[in-house]
Amino acid sequence: MIDKKPFEQLIDKLKDEGKYRVFNDILRERGEYPNAIWYGKYNIKNIVNWCSNDYLGMGQHKVVLDAMHTALDQTGAGSGGTRNIGGTSHYHVALEHELAQLHSKESALLFTSAYVANEWTIVSLKRIIPDIVFLSDSKNHASLIQGIRHSGAEKKIFPHNDLETLEQLLRDVKGTPCIVFESVYSMDGYVSKIPEICALAKKYNAITYLDEVHAVGLYGNTGAGYAEKLGCLNEIDILNGTLGKAFGVQGGYITGNSTVIDAIRSVASGFIFTTSLSPVVCAGALASIKYLKDHNDLREKHQQRALQLKTEFLNEGIDVLENNTHIVPVMVRDAKKTKAMSDMLLDDYNIYCQPINYPTVEEGTERLRFAPTPYHSDAMIHNLVDSLRKVNKRFQEGCV
Ligand code: PLP
Numbered sequence: 001m002i003d004k005k006p007f008e009q010l011i012d013k014l015k016d017e018g019k020y021r022v023f024n025d026i027l028r029e030r031g032e033y034p035n036a037i038w039y040g041k042y043n044i045k046n047i048v049n050w051c052s053n054d055y056l057g058m059g060q061h062k063v064v065l066d067a068m069h070t071a072l073d074q075t076g077a078g079s080g081g082t083r084n085i086g087g088t089s090h091y092h093v094a095l096e097h098e099l100a101q102l103h104s105k106e107s108a109l110l111f112t113s114a115y116v117a118n119e120w121t122i123v124s125l126k127r128i129i130p131d132i133v134f135l136s137d138s139k140n141h142a143s144l145i146q147g148i149r150h151s152g153a154e155k156k157i158f159p160h161n162d163l164e165t166l167e168q169l170l171r172d173v174k175g176t177p178c179i180v181f182e183s184v185y186s187m188d189g190y191v192s193k194i195p196e197i198c199a200l201a202k203k204y205n206a207i208t209y210l211d212e213v214h215a216v217g218l219y220g221n222t223g224a225g226y227a228e229k230l231g232c233l234n235e236i237d238i239l240n241g242t243l244g245k246a247f248g249v250q251g252g253y254i255t256g257n258s259t260v261i262d263a264i265r266s267v268a269s270g271f272i273f274t275t276s277l278s279p280v281v282c283a284g285a286l287a288s289i290k291y292l293k294d295h296n297d298l299r300e301k302h303q304q305r306a307l308q309l310k311t312e313f314l315n316e317g318i319d320v321l322e323n324n325t326h327i328v329p330v331m332v333r334d335a336k337k338t339k340a341m342s343d344m345l346l347d348d349y350n351i352y353c354q355p356i357n358y359p360t361v362e363e364g365t366e367r368l369r370f371a372p373t374p375y376h377s378d379a380m381i382h383n384l385v386d387s388l389r390k391v392n393k394r395f396q397e398g399c400v
Contacts, residue, residue: 008011018336019357026352031063033375033393038352047346048380050353050370055218057375058248071283081278087275091282093353098289102224107261110129110282111271114213114242114252115143115161120270121145121238121254122180122209127267131175135166135206137301139185144211144360148180160185163196164342170204176207183226184214187369191326194227198235199251210236218299220328223292246292251277251285301374302326305381306318308339309372312385318392323368328370329356330388336368340400341391349387388390 022199025039032048034057058064072090081087092110092214092306099108111117126132128265133243134148138162148155154175170177178376179201181192201208212225216304219227225241239259243251254261265271269355292298306326312321321329332338338355345351356369368388372381394400 007027007367016352017128018334018339021357024346024352028060030060033060034373034380036352038346038350043352045075047350047352048376048384049111050372050376050384052371052373053214053245054248055246055371055373056170056248056292056302057373058217058292058390061248061288061291063287063291064284065265066285068280069238071280073171075279077280078278081275082273083276084272086382089276089279089282090241091279092276092321094245095282096253097213097287098286100255102222102289102293103239103255104224105255106258108253108255109261109268109271110264110277111192111252111254111268112274113244113250115146115177116241116253116270116274117240117254118211118339119147119150120268121240121264121272124264124268125178125207125209126151126153127176128263129176133173133175133177133206135169135173135177135179136183136230137161139188139190139252140180140182141186141211141213143343144180144182161190161193166197167200167204170200170206173204173206177201177204179206180209180211182211182213184212184325184327186214186327187356187367188327188329189320189323191226191323191325194230194234195235198232198292200233202229208235208238209238209240211240213240213242213245214325216241217288218302223289232254243281243288247288249284249288250281285304286321298374302372304361305372305376307370307379309370309376309381309384312389313383316385316389318388326372328372331369332366332368333364333368335363335396338368342368342387344391344394344400345387349383349390351384351387 013275027037029035033295036047036049038047039044042247042369079087096108133154135156136148137155137160156169184191215225218228238254240254243249310320318333321331335357341357342353353368356367
């Protein structure tokens with residue numbers, strides 16, 4: 001029988017350090033986004049969700065829901081198998097075609113999430129190019145780090161956005177270099193130096209692997225991401241995206257040259273040996289991508305809301321990490337305090353914002369990460385700023 005002791009010890013340690021994660025039980029209300037219902041231990045109440053990555057509310061958009069209802073009625077719930085054995089439907093084919101077009105690439109490959117897409121694409125690259133050396137930005141997401149570790153390939157880490165160190169590393173690489181980086185870093189909201197990194201890649205004949213998970217749907221004239229916005233989509237060899245954030249549904253993908261994608265498709269176990277996404281999910285994603293291609297207005301409103309929130313926080317003297325993106329990190333720099341502030345916002349002000357602690361961010365950089373959407377009203381913004389001001393005051397006065 002399993003000994004529970006090491007498990008209890010681990011949980012106690014996490015609780016002691018303020019790193020124990022509590023999942024909030026909420027129910028999003030269709031048509032009322034970002035309002036939601038929170039199910040507490042003793043009560044149920046209305047809250048405003050300030051930390052959803054459904055950045056544009058597409059998870060509740062009529063065109064997405066209509067497409068999903070139609071697919072559900074037409075084809076049923078699940079895909080029925082792996083892509084190789086019964087699980088490739090017309091919706092998968094159409095969605096991959098749409099994704100390739102969106103990113104101006106020849107091909108796309110769907111995975112069950114962007115995490116899986118990152119991990120297994122990187123593992124596959126090592127299988128296909130045995131002498132590959134990964135050059136990885138120090139702030140890269142866990143899925144990229146996991147892919148590199150799992151691949152067993154040689155790796156070199158460069159400090160975030162540090163072009164000088166990156167060039168030094170590129171100069172010394174013995175095998176085939178592959179630069180792995182993100183466009184929008186989700187916890188700080190910083191943007192990587194995509195054109196400069198691509199120029200270095202060209203100079204040293206390196207492969208470029210770009211994670212655009214927090215940019216697809218949100219940046220560029222058609223929502224293809226930050227590389228589109230900066231006009232350097234052509235310089236990216238493999239681009240990774242999610243269908244679960246701005247597109248509001250679920251799943252992940254890569255896009256690139258058709259031979260490259262075909263080879264990855266043939267060796268990536270995390271793609272091959274798992275049931276494919278439901279056609280219903282694919283139908284929703286397809287509708288969402290098409291809709292966002294045509295709706296820059298939603299992207300503009302999103303940016304405007306984020307800017308307004310940041311401005312109001314700064315005016316109130318709140319410690320916001322400054323950036324040029326839609327992400328609004330308020331720095332607390334202490335795990336227990338971040339959790340206590342998050343609890344207070346929820347309990348006393350009906351504001352839901354999950355604390356961000358290690359290992360998602362480095363210790364000492366704990367924060368509240370606000371994600372405004374086009375649907376957060378002026379009144380909601382004023383209320384949030386006022387509530388956070390009151391919470392800070394209670395801490396300053398030692399009332400907690
Ligand atoms: N890449 C980055 C930078 C992320 O932040 C995330 C998730 O938050 C992922 C990949 C994984 O995306 P998904 O939720 O589709 O697995």
